[in-house]
Amino acid sequence: MSFKTTVLLPHDQFCFSKLLIDSIQLEEGFMYLFGSSPLTSPERSLPPSSASSPLSTPPTSPLSSPRLLAFPIMTDDDDVPPQSMPSQSMAPVQLGPPNRPTHAKRQGHANRRRKREREREAAKLESQERIRPYKPRPATVKKHVKSSKLRLTKYNSDTIPIVSSGYVALPGPKSSSKFPLEQRFKMQKVVWDGTFSIPIVDEGGQYIGLCAGSDASDWPDMHQSAAAALEEARGGVSWGKEDRRHRRGTFFARNVGISHGGGQTRPMVLRHNAPDDAVLSGLLKHPLFVRMAGHASGIFATWAPRLHSYYADHLQKLLDHDETLTHNFENSVFAGSHLVLWDLGLVIEFPPGSTIFIPSASLDHSNASIQKEERRYSFTQYTAGGTFRWVDYGFQKADEYLASLSEEEQQAAAEEGRDRLAFGLSLFSTIDEFQ
Incomplete structure (x- = not known):
């Protein structure tokens, strides 16, 4: 078909x-x-x-x-x-x-x-640029916190003198740069070898300071090498009169990092001449100082987690708002550093390489004098109180911020200033939390 x-x-x-x-x-x-x-x-x-x-x-x-x-x-x-x-x-x-x-x-x-x-x-x-949150391991807390030895004091933290805004403490009448040897015997002496931690507690059971121990086997060698790096750097920096003799004493000191106060209208990175900046930047990148910065920040988070978070949050907001600002260390929540050793009001024998935490703007503290043939090196991290106020006030000066408020809002701001001491103290840890 x-x-x-x-x-x-x-x-x-x-x-x-x-x-x-x-x-x-x-x-x-x-x-x-x-x-x-x-x-x-x-x-x-x-x-x-x-x-x-x-x-x-x-x-x-x-x-x-x-x-x-x-x-x-x-x-x-x-x-x-x-x-x-x-x-x-x-x-x-x-x-x-x-x-x-x-x-x-x-x-x-x-x-x-x-x-x-x-x-x-x-x-x-998150890993390279932002402030990374830190939570200590339970083994770290057990090893360093549980084995600590408390140092009780009769200090009343509620009496800390502060300015009206509540962000900055007023200097006490006994603030001085040196601690005369003869006055040592009027105070309580603490002997410490640096291998265990000593929380300093006020009369209300609140931690107001810490002598932080370190049991790392290479820690003595590390801080000796860091001291040698500082000594070498000292010869490469041009020192002015204000760097040799200042309100903290008669010794070489240089501030590095974000600063706010002393007439500054906003937070800014401290400037140095080109040769000095190269030397100081080299110290900030030195592995030893990076490790010490991270060590201190980790201890801070372990013993005062709420306060550590407060620091980290405000520093991140500050960096996000102003791209010209850079903090010294990626592994630390502190905004600035300077090379000076501080002692607590207690006479504590600090061994080489030890670490201490204190609210330095609130407590009177001094250095014991050293002999002419001796050398003392220090590495201090801090954040100026005015920096927190700058962030909370919308990245502007106090007078500009207050001028933008209504009368009722200004009264509320004044009330917050009076309550800020209580808020700040609530960020500190207490004995009961670590029992």
């Missing part, structure tokens, strides 16, 4: 394969066929023909399959066997990858890829 096929021909120039190509080009997903990568988002224009990716441009040689051919046209009068039909054909048409994803699926892939990129970038910023 034979069949005759009738084919409808729109017009003589009809070409289905060309129509198919034109349709593909109009599809939104067409660019996917020619993108540099199957996972990249669609390009707005075709890439140059010299791209090396197999999906960049169609290959010059025809594909063996699949291919579209133009079939011969037959009418009812034609009675030619199929085998004898002319084998005329059009150029092969190249199709895209089989089972290529739909637009929605491609968009989902692209969105997930961008999300992964954002997460990786956020993790990178």
Whole structure:
């Protein structure tokens, strides 16, 4: 039995394969066929023909399959066997990858890829640039906190004198740069070898200071090397009169990092001449000082976690607001550093390489004198109280902030200033928390 096929021909120039190509080009997903990568988002224009990716441009040689051919046209009068039909054909048409994803699926892939990129970038910023939270391991707390030896005092923290805003403490009448030897015997002497911790507690059971122990086997060698680095750096720094004789005593001292106060209208990084800056920057990058900075910040988080978080939060806000500011150490929450040793009001024999924490703006403290042939080196981290006020006041001076408030808001701000001492003390840890 034979069949005759009738084919409808729109017009003589009809070409289905060309129509198919034109349709593909109009599809939104067409660019996917020619993108540099199957996972990249669609390009707005075709890439140059010299791209090396197999999906960049169609290959010059025809594909063996699949291919579209133009079939011969037959009418009812034609009675030619199929085998004898002319084998005329059009150029092969190249199709895209089989089972290529739909637009929605491609968009989902692209969105997930961008999300992964954002997460990786956020993790990178978190680890390299932002203030990293620190939580001590339970083994660390057990080893250093549980084995500590309390030093009880009769000090009343509620009587700390502060300014009206509550951010800065007033200096006491006994603040001085030197501690005369003959006055030692009027105070309580504490003998300490630096291998265990001594929390200093006020009469209400609140920690107000800490002698922090370190049992690292290489700690003596480390602080000896740090002292040698300071001695070497001292010869490379130009010292002015204000660096040799100041309110803290008669010794070489230099401040480095973010500072606020002393007439500054905003927090800023302290400036030094080029040669001095090179020497001081070298000390900040020295592995020994980086380790000591992280050691101190970790101890801070262990013994005063709320206060540590307060420091970290305000420092991060400050850095986010002002890109010109940089803190000294990535592994520390303190904003600045200077080279001076401080003793507590108690006469504590500090061995070399020991660490102490005190609210230095609130407690009277001094240094015991050393002999002419002796050398004493110190590495102190601190954050000026005015820095916290600057952040809380919307990164502006106090008078500008208060001027922007209504009368009721100004009264509320004054009330907050009177309550700020109680708030600050609530950030300190107590004996009961570590029982």
